[in-house]
Amino acid sequence: MLSNRELSRYERQMLIPDWGKSGQRKLKKAGVLVAGAGGLGSAILTYLAVAGIGNIRIVDSDRVELGNLNRQVLHTDKDISRYKVDSAKEKLELLNPDIKVEAIKAKITRSNIFKLVGNYLIVDALDNLPARLLLNRAAMKTVLPLFHGAVYGFEGRATTIIPGKTACLRCLYQDVLPGKIPVVGVTPAVIGCIQATEVIKYILGTGNLLEDRLLVYDGLSMKFSEVKLKKNPDCRDCGNTADLTGKD
Amino acid sequence: MAVKVKVSSLLRKYTNWQEFVEVEGRTPLECLHAIEKQFPSIKRLLYDKQGKLRPQFWFFVNGQKINAGELTSPLKDGDELMILLAISGG
Numbered sequence: 001m002l003s004n005r006e007l008s009r010y011e012r013q014m015l016i017p018d019w020g021k022s023g024q025r026k027l028k029k030a031g032v033l034v035a036g037a038g039g040l041g042s043a044i045l046t047y048l049a050v051a052g053i054g055n056i057r058i059v060d061s062d063r064v065e066l067g068n069l070n071r072q073v074l075h076t077d078k079d080i081s082r083y084k085v086d087s088a089k090e091k092l093e094l095l096n097p098d099i100k101v102e103a104i105k106a107k108i109t110r111s112n113i114f115k116l117v118g119n120y121l122i123v124d125a126l127d128n129l130p131a132r133l134l135l136n137r138a139a140m141k142t143v144l145p146l147f148h149g150a151v152y153g154f155e156g157r158a159t160t161i162i163p164g165k166t167a168c169l170r171c172l173y174q175d176v177l178p179g180k181i182p183v184v185g186v187t188p189a190v191i192g193c194i195q196a197t198e199v200i201k202y203i204l205g206t207g208n209l210l211e212d213r214l215l216v217y218d219g220l221s222m223k224f225s226e227v228k229l230k231k232n233p234d235c236r237d238c239g240n241t242a243d244l245t246g247k248d
Numbered sequence: 249m250a251v252k253v254k255v256s257s258l259l260r261k262y263t264n265w266q267e268f269v270e271v272e273g274r275t276p277l278e279c280l281h282a283i284e285k286q287f288p289s290i291k292r293l294l295y296d297k298q299g300k301l302r303p304q305f306w307f308f309v310n311g312q313k314i315n316a317g318e319l320t321s322p323l324k325d326g327d328e329l330m331i332l333l334a335i336s337g338g
Binding site for chain 1: 254256257258303304306308312313315330332335336338
């Protein structure tokens, strides 16, 4: 049931064909885990919150630092030293008091991943490959979609992983280059908005998702391009011999 | 075989900021060697200390991802090879 206040708040998006009150109710009932409250997370969380995703769970173990503020726009100078999840929750509740926001201060590990995910859709807004692969494994085991994004400098990528249907993150990633990642704030904003769009479309059941498609954003040339992904038959997370019965 | 190679923005400082490089090669691997010849400084990024191609590099032929085993598959005239670098920033 949508309140009068919610009907007013979401009026403009409910005008979109095939959205209406029933689409808005789907968003209200939905639960989304956003892993990471940094650059990608700031954009994703902002737009999921204002779209009316009813239940948002944020997981991050870091505290806000001055060096985050060129891109992590949910946090301000006043938030320095606070936990990012607390800062993010506060801003999101100001943006939309009609949704529930859960802030979990935790590092994602093998032992807590399934509890963190529950039955929520999974959004990958992390900054490191090992934790991303834990999310991937959890998505495969729980058969929940994983909305992936990654950035570096002026370049960003996004894809949507549907377990049992598309290539998974492990089909794609073996390793990444080490070291501190250069990034300008606009890049995670662009990619985070794409990830949020995918989540909204998935919940509404509308449009075409980035399934087996890697969207490549090149901010330097200001071009979007797309490449096709394919499952690795030998992938240990989603391949023919994948064993998802084990602990990890 | 004339092949157009599209280079990720992350690698363009090694190709004099060129987004596309035209090379001659019968396979993706030969094209890669042609790029190395044209832009030798890219080699230290492409290979590890043992001289093995780093797994952080992704290759696509005509927009379709290929795996390491397909780097020696034949290319056709006019094919496009794309090189991306695995990234993980958030």
